[in-house]
Amino acid sequence: xxxxxxxxxxxxxxxxxxxxxxxxxxxxxxxxxxxxxxxxxxxxxxxxxxxxxxxxxxxxxxxxxxxxxxxxxxxxxxxxxxxxxxxxxxxxxxxxxxxxxxxxxxxxxxxxxxxxxxxxxxxxxxxxxxxxxxxxxxxxxxxxxxxxxxxxxxxxxxxxxxxxxxxxxxxxxxxxxxxxxxxxxxxxxxxxxxxxxxxxxxxxxxxxxxxxxxxxxxxxxxxxxxxxxxxxxxxxxxxxxxxxxxxxxxxxxxxxxxxxxxxxxxxxxxxxxxxxxxxxxxxxxxxx
Numbered sequence: 001x002x003x004x005x006x007x008x009x010x011x012x013x014x015x016x017x018x019x020x021x022x023x024x025x026x027x028x029x030x031x032x033x034x035x036x037x038x039x040x041x042x043x044x045x046x047x048x049x050x051x052x053x054x055x056x057x058x059x060x061x062x063x064x065x066x067x068x069x070x071x072x073x074x075x076x077x078x079x080x081x082x083x084x085x086x087x088x089x090x091x092x093x094x095x096x097x098x099x100x101x102x103x104x105x106x107x108x109x110x111x112x113x114x115x116x117x118x119x120x121x122x123x124x125x126x127x128x129x130x131x132x133x134x135x136x137x138x139x140x141x142x143x144x145x146x147x148x149x150x151x152x153x154x155x156x157x158x159x160x161x162x163x164x165x166x167x168x169x170x171x172x173x174x175x176x177x178x179x180x181x182x183x184x185x186x187x188x189x190x191x192x193x194x195x196x197x198x199x200x201x202x203x204x205x206x207x208x209x210x211x212x213x214x215x216x217x218x219x220x221x222x223x224x225x226x227x228x229x230x231x232x233x234x235x236x237x238x239x240x241x242x243x244x245x246x247x248x249x250x251x252x253x254x255x256x257x258x259x260x261x262x263x264x265x266x267x268x269x270x271x272x273x274x275x276x277x278x279x280x281x282x283x284x285x286x287x288x
Contacts, residue, residue, distance in 0.1 A: 029081040029208075031064045037084045041065075046078035063228050071230065071250070103204065104242035104263045105235055111198040114138075114267045120257040131267045132198070137189050138270055146287050151270055152186045158271055161286045167271045168283035204235065215243040215259070231255075 029037040031044040045065040047053040055062040055073065067077040067084075107113045114131040119141070129149070131138035140149030140162050149160035151167075157175065160167040170178060179185050184192070204223045213222030213236050220238040227233065230250030236243040245258040271277075278286075 029064060029067050029084050031061055033060065033064070037081060039082060039085050042078045042082035042085055045073060045081050046075060048073040049075050049078055058228065060228065063226060063230070103237055103240045105204060105237060107263050107265050108242065109198060109201045109203070110265065113263055113265060115260060115263045117258055117260040120259060125259070131270065132193060133267045135190070136267060136270065137193055138267070148287060152189050153270070155186050157186050159283060160271060160275065161283065164286050165275045166278045166283060166286060167275050168278055168280055170280065174280055204237070218243060
C-alpha cells in the first residue's frame with residue numbers, strides 16, 4: 001500500500017516532464033530564419049519540394065519548410081507558407097486576431113503560480129493542483145481513488161492526504177526511509193522544477209500558428225508551437241484566461257492534456273490551516 005502511495009505522489013515529476021515546452025522551436029514557414037514569413041520563404045520551400053534545395057530532416061530549415069508537418073517538404077507546404085505571407089491562414093481563411101495584453105499564461109511563465117485543474121491521459125481525468133513560489137513546491141493529485149499531496153518548503157517535506165485533510169511531516173530518519181523507497185527529497189524536487197524552467201516558456205507572440213479552438217464547449221484562441229521533432233504544443237486562451245495546455249506527437253497523437261480551472265500568482269497557506277498534523281502510522285493507514 002505504501003508503494004502505491006509513493007507511485008502516485010511521484011506522478012508530480014512525470015507531469016513536469018510531460019508538460020515540457022521546447023525553448024528552441026523553429027517558426028513554421030520562416031525558412032530563411034529572418035523572423036518573418038514571406039514569399040521568399042514560400043519560394044525556398046517550393047525549391048526544396050522539387051529537389052533544388054536540400055534540407056536535412058530534423059533541422060530548423062526542414063521543420064520550417066515542412067509547414068503541414070507531414071514529414072516531407074511538398075508543394076502544399078509552399079502554398080501554405082505563401083498564404084501566411086499574404087495574411088491568410090494556411091487553409092485560406094481569415095487569420096485569428098491574437099489576444100493583447102497579459103494573460104493567465106503569463107502567470108505560469110513567471111514561475112510563481114498556484115494552478116488547479118485536471119491532467120487528462122487516455123481519456124481519464126485526474127484532478128491536480130500545482131503551486132510554485134521560491135523555495136515552495138506543492139503538488140496534489142487524485143489517482144486510483146487516493147487524493148494526496150507532496151509539499152516542499154525549504155528543506156522540509158510534507159505529505160498530505162487532501163481528502164482526509166491531514167498531513168505528515170517526516171523527521172530526518174523518516175525522510176531517509178522515504179528516499180530509500182524511491183520518494184524524491186526536497187532538493188530533487190526543486191532541481192526538477194528548476195530544470196523545467198517555467199520562466200523559459202515562450203510567449204504567445206512567439207507561437208508558430210494562431211487558430212480558433214474549443215475547450216469544454218468554450219470558444220477560444222489556440223496558440224500552436226511547433227517542435228523540431230515534428231510534435232506540437234498548444235496553449236488555449238479565452239480572453240485573458242488560460243483554459244488548457246496540450247502536447248501532440250509528430251503523428252498527431254495527444255500525449256498530454258492539462259485542463260486549467262484556475263490559476264493565480266499567489267499561493268495559499270500550505271499546509272492548509274484546517275489540516276491536522278498526524279503521525280507516520282496514521283498517515284500511511286489513511287492512504288492504504
